[in-house]
Amino acid sequence: MGRFIFGRSLQSVISLVFLVxxxxFIARLTGSPAALYLPPEATQEQIDAYNALHGFNDPIWTQFVNFLGGILQGNLGESLRFSRPALDVVLEAFPTTLALAAVTMPLVLLIAIVTGALAAWRPGGLFDRLASLISLIGASTPNFWVAIVGVIVFAVTLGVLPTSGTGTWKHWILPVAVLTLRPAGVLVQVMRTSMMTALSSVYVKAAKAKGVKARSIIFVHALRNSLLPVITVASDQAAGILNGAVIVETVFGFPGIGKLMIDSVLLRDFAVIQAAILVSALAVFILNILVDLSYALIDPRIRHG
Structure with a gap:
């Protein structure tokens, strides 16, 4: 297990380096920040001085080497917008996104496990058909479309929910609902398939023959052996929630890392873009390690192997 974790960690580090x-390099293809942060009447001398101040007149590879050196020292550069360390700006926004994911993911797992398990108990039944239909719709619907429709229906037309912001618990309903829909739809399908395989196993048939109640068979005997595929896909969906947060936070005006990245791209705040991507990638890396450890807790064969 330790060798497996080490291998996954090494793969994540290599991927992180290539991502950075x-x-x-892609961020710098958007153009010079001087065009946005200096007035239109700025002279060429002023533009050159601005670029020299922030190191933008150095060769691109020199800038990259300086950036890597800064990472090793814990310095990810200074935000052009806020005139503060970019890492501080990102770490202030990240807890909002993390809270959004922390609320969404348990809700996703609860919906997926309960719905998928119950749907698998009687394949082809009414509940199974409804669950499959709704989950397929949820898995196929784009987040941005659901977010916009949610604002139009619940905020503009009905007026029962706010359009944006984070002031009260009502502000969280639409963002959490939008982020929940797609991963829940995917995981219901995975859970249903995995549970159907477990329910057809010999030990479950033996439990049925002994007269064990359906609730115990589903949520005690079959559930544990059905969770590994769900956890594997759930880790990808959790990473997808961070990606989906970019859209959701932009639509609903959530002051998280997703909205910060979009604003930074539009305003060519390179240091904040790089810091936001790095922090998000590290969060996904830690998530993957936790998922690998959870395998050992659920399946003793992995732990002993």
């Missing part, structure tokens, strides 16, 4: 390189 990609983001660094």
């Amino acid at each position: 390189m990609l983001v660094f």
Whole structure:
């Protein structure tokens, strides 16, 4: 198990390095920040002085080497917008996104496990058909469309929910609902398939023959052996929630890392873009390690192997 964790960690570090390189060079294809932060009447001398102050007149590879050196020292550069360390700006926004994911993911797992398990108990039944239909619709519907429709229906037309912001618990309903829909739809399908396989196993048939209640068979005997595929897909969906937060936070005006990234791209705040991507990638890396550890807790064969 330790060797497996080490291998996954090494793969994540290599992926992280390539991701940082990609983001660094692509961000600079958007143009010079001087065009946005200096007035239109700025002279060429003023533009050159601005670029020199922030290191933008250095060769691109020199800028990249300086950026890597800053990472090793814990310095990810200074935000052009806020005139503060970019890492501080990102870490202030990240807890909002983390809270959004922390509320959404348990809700997703609860819906997926209960719905998928009950649907698998009687395949082809009414509940199974409804659950499959709704989950397929949820898994196929784009987040941005659901978010916009949610604002139009519940905020503008009915007026029961706010359009944006984070002031009260009502502000969280639409963002959480939008983020929940797609991963829940995917995981219901995975849970249903995995549970159907477990329910057809010999030990479940033996439990049925002994007269064990359906509730115990589903949520005690079959559930544990059905969770590994769900956890595997759930880890990908959790990472997808961070990606979905970019859209959701922009639509609903949530002051999280997703909205911060969009604003930083539009305003060419390179340091904040790089810091936001790095922090998000590290969060996904830690999530994957926790998922790998959870395998050992659920399946003793992995732990002993």
